[in-house]
Amino acid sequence: MGYxxxxxxxxxxxxxxxxxxxxxxELELVKNYGLRxxxxxxxxxxxxxxxxxxxxxxxxxxxxxxxKLEAQATDVLEHLKNYGMLKEDGDLDSVLSIKVEDLLExxxxxxxxxxxxxxxxxxxxxxxxxxxIQITGRKVTVPGYYVKRxxxxxxxxxxxxxxxxxxxxxxxxxxxxxxx
Numbered sequence: 001m002g003y004x005x006x007x008x009x010x011x012x013x014x015x016x017x018x019x020x021x022x023x024x025x026e027l028e029l030v031k032n033y034g035l036r037x038x039x040x041x042x043x044x045x046x047x048x049x050x051x052x053x054x055x056x057x058x059x060x061x062x063x064x065x066x067x068k069l070e071a072q073a074t075d076v077l078e079h080l081k082n083y084g085m086l087k088e089d090g091d092l093d094s095v096l097s098i099k100v101e102d103l104l105e106x107x108x109x110x111x112x113x114x115x116x117x118x119x120x121x122x123x124x125x126x127x128x129x130x131x132x133i134q135i136t137g138r139k140v141t142v143p144g145y146y147v148k149r150x151x152x153x154x155x156x157x158x159x160x161x162x163x164x165x166x167x168x169x170x171x172x173x174x175x176x177x178x179x180x
Contacts, residue, residue, distance in 0.1 A: 011042040012049070033104045034113070034121025040144060044103045051080065055095035062092075084149040108133070109143035111155055116174040123170070132161040 014022060026038050035041060054076055061069045073092055080086035085102050086094060104110060109125050112133055118124035127133050128143045135147070136154040147155070157163040163171055 011039060011046045013042060029100065029104065033107070033110055034125055035104075036125075036143075041100065041104075043144075044100050048098055048100060048103055051076070051098065052096055055092045059092050082148050082150075083146055084152075103146075106146045107143065108135070108140060108145040108147050108155070111147045111152060114177050115152075115155055116172055116176045117155070117157065119170075119172045123172075127163065132158055132163045134158040 016022075026041050029035065029041050030038060058069055058073045058076065062073065076095070077086065077090065077092065080095060080098075081088060081090065084106055085098055105114075108128055109121060112118050112124035112128060113121045117133070118127055125143045129141055131139050131141050133140060134154075134156055135145075135151050139158050157171075162168055165171070
């Protein structure tokens with residue numbers, strides 16, 4: 001779970017663990033995005049919570065007239081734009097409207113499925129963990145890797161993988177999936 005010298009969780013658990021509505025919505029996210037467990041949902045929620053907190057802090061500072069934090073605001077906006085979670089014309093106010101689904105769409109597991117490299121989300125997770133997927137020539141074995149905007153089109157099968165053969169039985173016909 002990250003750097004071994006820093007033993008801390010990368011997510012916050014819910015304050016009320018047995019809320020039926022929240023549990024049902026989390027279960028829907030786990031099913032729709034092929035996640036392993038609810039911890040991955042909580043990790044995404046914690047990351048979005050962090051970006052919203054920073055955005056609110058920066059909006060308040062800019063409203064007070066502090067100009068020294070404008071550079072930090074542009075850094076946050078550029079980071080979110082690079083990862084495709086924010087549109088090119090987005091500002092600090094639009095950071096507050098980011099949803100968990102926006103973040104989960106940027107995961108490598110979801111991108112592999114959406115680009116048609118796998119038949120299902122579970123299969124895309126399996127391909128990634130078994131080392132069949134590369135990004136810009138580099139093997140990536142982490143399904144939760146957040147794909148940057150420029151890396152989307154460089155996702156492909158790893159050259160040393162048997163999945164590169166067109167006749168492989170588990171290889172999906174490369175038809176991009178469009179949810180609508």
